[in-house]
Amino acid sequence: MATTQTAPAPAVSAVPEIVAHGVERPGSGWISWLTTTDHKRIGLMYMVASWIFLIVGGVEALLIRLQLSQADNTLISPQTYNALFTMHGTTMVFLFLMPMIAGIGNYLIPLMIGARDMAFPRLNALSFWLFIAGGLVFYGSVLFSPPECGWTCYAPLSETTYSPTGGVDAFIYLVHLTGIASFLGALNFFVTIANMRAPGMGWGRMPLFVWTMLTQAILLIISIPVVAAAVTLLLTDRHFGTHFYDPTNGGSPLLWQHLFWFFGHPEVYILVLPGFGIISEILPVFSRKPIFGYKAIAAATLGIAFIGSLVWAHHMFTTPLPYAVLVFFSLMTFLVAIPTGVKIFNWIATMWRGTIEFRVPMLFACGFLGTFLLGGVTGIFLAVFPVDWQLQDTYFVVAHFHYTIIGGAVFPIFAGIYYWFPKFSGRMLSEGMGKTSFWLMLVGFWTTFLVQHSMGLSGMPRRVYEYADVGHLQLYNEISTVGSFILALGIFVTLVNVLRSVRNGAVAGPDPWQANTLEWFTTSPPPVNNFDTVPRVRSVEPMKDIRRQIARQSRELAGSSARADS
Amino acid sequence: MRVHVRPLRARSAIALGLLTAAAVLLPATSAFAGVIAPEGGGSPNADAIRQLYLIIFGLGCIVFFGVGGLFLVTIYRYRARKGAVPAQIHGNTRLEIGWTLGAAALLVVIAVVTFIKLPTIENPPNSGATGLPVTSNGSFIAQGASQNLPPNGKSLAIDVNGQQYVWRYTYADNDKINLNNVFAYQEMVVPINTTVTLSIRSQDVAHSWWIPKLGGKFDAIPGYTNYTWFKISKPGLYRGQCAELCGRNHANMTAQVRAVTPTQFEAWYANQKQNIIAADKLAAVQRTALNAQAARLAARAKVQNAAANAGTSTTIAPAAAAAAAGKTLFVAGNPATGALACGACHTLSAAGTAGQTGPNLDNVLKGKPSSFVLSSIVNPSKNIAKGYADHIMPNTYGKTLTKNQIADLVTYIDTSVNGK
Numbered sequence: 001m002a003t004t005q006t007a008p009a010p011a012v013s014a015v016p017e018i019v020a021h022g023v024e025r026p027g028s029g030w031i032s033w034l035t036t037t038d039h040k041r042i043g044l045m046y047m048v049a050s051w052i053f054l055i056v057g058g059v060e061a062l063l064i065r066l067q068l069s070q071a072d073n074t075l076i077s078p079q080t081y082n083a084l085f086t087m088h089g090t091t092m093v094f095l096f097l098m099p100m101i102a103g104i105g106n107y108l109i110p111l112m113i114g115a116r117d118m119a120f121p122r123l124n125a126l127s128f129w130l131f132i133a134g135g136l137v138f139y140g141s142v143l144f145s146p147p148e149c150g151w152t153c154y155a156p157l158s159e160t161t162y163s164p165t166g167g168v169d170a171f172i173y174l175v176h177l178t179g180i181a182s183f184l185g186a187l188n189f190f191v192t193i194a195n196m197r198a199p200g201m202g203w204g205r206m207p208l209f210v211w212t213m214l215t216q217a218i219l220l221i222i223s224i225p226v227v228a229a230a231v232t233l234l235l236t237d238r239h240f241g242t243h244f245y246d247p248t249n250g251g252s253p254l255l256w257q258h259l260f261w262f263f264g265h266p267e268v269y270i271l272v273l274p275g276f277g278i279i280s281e282i283l284p285v286f287s288r289k290p291i292f293g294y295k296a297i298a299a300a301t302l303g304i305a306f307i308g309s310l311v312w313a314h315h316m317f318t319t320p321l322p323y324a325v326l327v328f329f330s331l332m333t334f335l336v337a338i339p340t341g342v343k344i345f346n347w348i349a350t351m352w353r354g355t356i357e358f359r360v361p362m363l364f365a366c367g368f369l370g371t372f373l374l375g376g377v378t379g380i381f382l383a384v385f386p387v388d389w390q391l392q393d394t395y396f397v398v399a400h401f402h403y404t405i406i407g408g409a410v411f412p413i414f415a416g417i418y419y420w421f422p423k424f425s426g427r428m429l430s431e432g433m434g435k436t437s438f439w440l441m442l443v444g445f446w447t448t449f450l451v452q453h454s455m456g457l458s459g460m461p462r463r464v465y466e467y468a469d470v471g472h473l474q475l476y477n478e479i480s481t482v483g484s485f486i487l488a489l490g491i492f493v494t495l496v497n498v499l500r501s502v503r504n505g506a507v508a509g510p511d512p513w514q515a516n517t518l519e520w521f522t523t524s525p526p527p528v529n530n531f532d533t534v535p536r537v538r539s540v541e542p543m544k545d546i547r548r549q550i551a552r553q554s555r556e557l558a559g560s561s562a563r564a565d566s
Numbered sequence: 567m568r569v570h571v572r573p574l575r576a577r578s579a580i581a582l583g584l585l586t587a588a589a590v591l592l593p594a595t596s597a598f599a600g601v602i603a604p605e606g607g608g609s610p611n612a613d614a615i616r617q618l619y620l621i622i623f624g625l626g627c628i629v630f631f632g633v634g635g636l637f638l639v640t641i642y643r644y645r646a647r648k649g650a651v652p653a654q655i656h657g658n659t660r661l662e663i664g665w666t667l668g669a670a671a672l673l674v675v676i677a678v679v680t681f682i683k684l685p686t687i688e689n690p691p692n693s694g695a696t697g698l699p700v701t702s703n704g705s706f707i708a709q710g711a712s713q714n715l716p717p718n719g720k721s722l723a724i725d726v727n728g729q730q731y732v733w734r735y736t737y738a739d740n741d742k743i744n745l746n747n748v749f750a751y752q753e754m755v756v757p758i759n760t761t762v763t764l765s766i767r768s769q770d771v772a773h774s775w776w777i778p779k780l781g782g783k784f785d786a787i788p789g790y791t792n793y794t795w796f797k798i799s800k801p802g803l804y805r806g807q808c809a810e811l812c813g814r815n816h817a818n819m820t821a822q823v824r825a826v827t828p829t830q831f832e833a834w835y836a837n838q839k840q841n842i843i844a845a846d847k848l849a850a851v852q853r854t855a856l857n858a859q860a861a862r863l864a865a866r867a868k869v870q871n872a873a874a875n876a877g878t879s880t881t882i883a884p885a886a887a888a889a890a891a892g893k894t895l896f897v898a899g900n901p902a903t904g905a906l907a908c909g910a911c912h913t914l915s916a917a918g919t920a921g922q923t924g925p926n927l928d929n930v931l932k933g934k935p936s937s938f939v940l941s942s943i944v945n946p947s948k949n950i951a952k953g954y955a956d957h958i959m960p961n962t963y964g965k966t967l968t969k970n971q972i973a974d975l976v977t978y979i980d981t982s983v984n985g986k
Binding site for chain 2: 154156252290293335338345355387
């Protein structure tokens with residue numbers, strides 16, 4: 001069989017700038033997946049693997065909720081409970097959200113900017129396999145003794161004196177391996193976006209999802225080395241006799257908190273900024289309007305990243321910090337609200353006077369807006385440091401960060417799955433199941449987490465394996481547990497939808513949504529070389545331009561043939 | 567292109583938001599503590615935090631229901647309908663600058679309100695006229711100067727020390743020695759109408775001191791000292807618990823403050839002081855007696871050993887000497903190296919100890935070999951008795967006791983439990 005095929009000439013010429021001449025036939029069989037450097041295959045593998053971790057982390061969450069459904073419950077031992085919330089948090093952050101976003105970015109960034117692949121395809125494959133290694137090392141600890149120190153892994157609790165087992169070491173290697181994966185991935189994204197954009201796609205014509213991935217890459221490049229240093233110091237403390245975090249020998253436990261949160265807070269934006277980008281792509285398409293204030297949204301993205309890198313100590317308002325430090329970090333946290341608010345107003349203005357079609361991606365985008373809005377508002381409460389003294393480390397905080405992370409990252413990811421699945425697979429997901437999944441997830445989420453604000457206000461700290469039934473605590477917890485199972489059912493419906501539609505969904509065609517960006521210019525799924533011709537980009541919405549051009553040309557064609565007939 | 571915002575719609579959405587906010591806010595009195603507002607009612611700083619919270623809650627409701635209402639109106643009004651044409655608007659600079667400034671203005675308001683409320687939260691007031699007359703200058707012995715004190719400098723100073731999994735409270739007195747101070751565990755007794763200043767520390771991992779009705783939480787970080795205060799006006803019990811993950815028993819590290827009248831407090835304080843002096847004396851007597859006994863037995867063993875070496879007779883006396891030395895260690899520990907007495911936490915009928923913190927040794931060591939006893943002392947995590955958490959017992963006995971001391975201790979415990 002011939003190993004190359006010649007690209008067919010496009011029916012309508014869109015002023016080709018780059019034309020592919022010889023294309024390799026895609027390999028098949030599992031070896032070709034193991035050895036692939038194709039950004040689309042790597043992206044798909046990222047997404048599949050992170051879905052597996054989503055299921056594992058989700059089951060851990062349900063076990064936590066089961067244990068808390070009754071006051072003074074003895075279902076799960078304290079040791080197992082501590083391991084469960086540690087695994088849940090770490091899994092969702094490092095093994096579900098980060099690789100999921102890396103997967104979506106991997107698949108879409110080259111397509112959106114009209115590139116052939118990522119800048120460094122083999123480095124890209126290395127990133128993926130390092131992430132897998134990190135996940136395996138971490139979950140290997142389940143066979144011995146999983147970590148019990150929470151995903152924040154505060155010293156000195158994580159030192160050998162108080163955590164003598166290897167669980168913390170598994171956490172350290174997870175952070176290192178997935179950290180290197182993310183760092184290399186970020187470099188790759190940065191170089192790809194900076195150098196490989198289609199002709200005519202200046203900085204001002206880049207899709208907003210690409211802007212958020214670029215910003216996310218910068219945040220990763222800044223923050224990953226810091227957490228790598230933090231866990232390295234922990235490793236040497238634990239095994240090589242140093243005392244960085246050991247106060248009895250001149251070390252400082254606060255050093256860990258500063259280093260961890262210097263990474264940990266930007267991490268929040270690493271998770272939600274790509275979500276914002278996905279929303280900024282979906283809202284205009286389903287409102288049939290251009291995005292409102294493109295420049296403001298792109299600038300707000302950079303603004304959030306910059307200010308968001310200078311707010312880390314708002315996680316430490318209850319530690320012994322000087323007064324001036326409290327005030328500085330409180331005011332900086334206020335400032336983050338401004339660009340975030342700007343984005344929310346711009347999104348609403350994008351829908352204002354549009355014609356909104358409530359397809360499933362749009363439903364998830366709307367679910368994002370309402371949910372994230374409340375997460376943003378409760379963020380203001382926590383930014384005021386005297387108020388934070390009452391709310392810190394309670395279920396109020398648990399509710400807040402689930403509103404921002406599930407609202408700001410998970411809902412957009414689901415919107416993105418429904419929006420881009422036709423591109424990934426060539427087939428549509430079922431609308432009916434999608435709508436069922438959305439409503440179950442929305443109702444389940446609000447039932448689970450709204451009431452958790454009240455738990456915190458009633459005095460329930462986070463990370464407790466049992467509580468006394470004081471006030472209405474047991475009632476609140478029962479409501480929350482019921483909600484969590486509804487949420488899980490909603491996620492399960494999407495999983496079934498994806499598995500069914502891969503083979504049985506309606507055939508999508510290259511551009512089922514009449515969308516705006518370049519990934520819809522090529523076939524679904526795209527060929528190995530992505531584009532046979534890459535058009536010159538003349539605006540933020542190149543596909544709209546191309547559709548207009550085709551309409552004009554066919555009108556002219558019809559007109560000339562009509563003249564010929566007469 | 568200009569956006570034609572229909573003023574009525576937008577305005578009615580905002581008005582709706584304001585109304586809803588008011589409807590939610592009006593019942594936001596103390597009856598709703600723990601539902602939509604933090605608890606208060608114990609101390610002025612907790613009440614001030616509550617008031618500040620409620621102001622932000624009001625503003626937050628306006629934002630949430632206002633923006634949320636606008637969002638819902640938008641998606642309802644501009645849903646796709648037959649004949650509707652989307653307006654191709656790319657932006658509106660004036661509008662965008664407007665809402666940026668609007669958001670900033672709201673934050674300025676919150677910042678100003680916060681700084682107005684802050685002194686009430688941060689700075690302790692003087693004790694009331696009916697409070698306990700405190701004579702000391704309030705700051706705890708050997709403390710740093712960064713602690714906020716009442717204007718007259720007088721407060722009841724208590725050192726709060728977090729340890730896995732209990733709080734220890736040491737009351738300041740007028741001398742410079744900290745070892746003779748009155749102390750208590752878990753329940754702190756304080757007089758009403760008296761300003762109490764706390765210095766919060768930890769001796770192992772990070773903990774967090776939190777009694778919701780008496781103000782915010784403050785982390786106890788080993789190597790650092792944190793400060794807070796409260797002033798209770800109503801006698802009663804105020805409950806809280808550790809708020810920073812500190813290990814497996816974190817959920818059970820509770821704390822409570824019992825507020826009583828100054829007279830009752832003075833009686834409790836005097837009683838506590840007497841109890842501590844009595845217990846110290848008793849321990850000293852026991853320690854001397856046991857030391858003497860150990861010395862006697864060691865001397866006798868030396869003699870008998872010499873005899874044994876001379877080939878006259880063999881006895882088990884060395885074991886008896888070892889057992890006596892072991893008993894001393896069991897009851898009194900080894901204060902020089904910081905080895906805590908086993909009997910402080912464990913019940914052992916032979917030694918007459920009745921500690922409840924750890925398992926009852928008469929039960930858990932029954933029928934176990936001496937190797938099990940040894941490993942349980944030097945590596946307590948290896949076998950955890952049912953119903954107890956790991957890491958309660960120090961795992962440092964391998965360092966704080968010598969090899970011979972450990973051997974003596976094992977012999978003593980083994981003989982006492984299994985009678986060999």
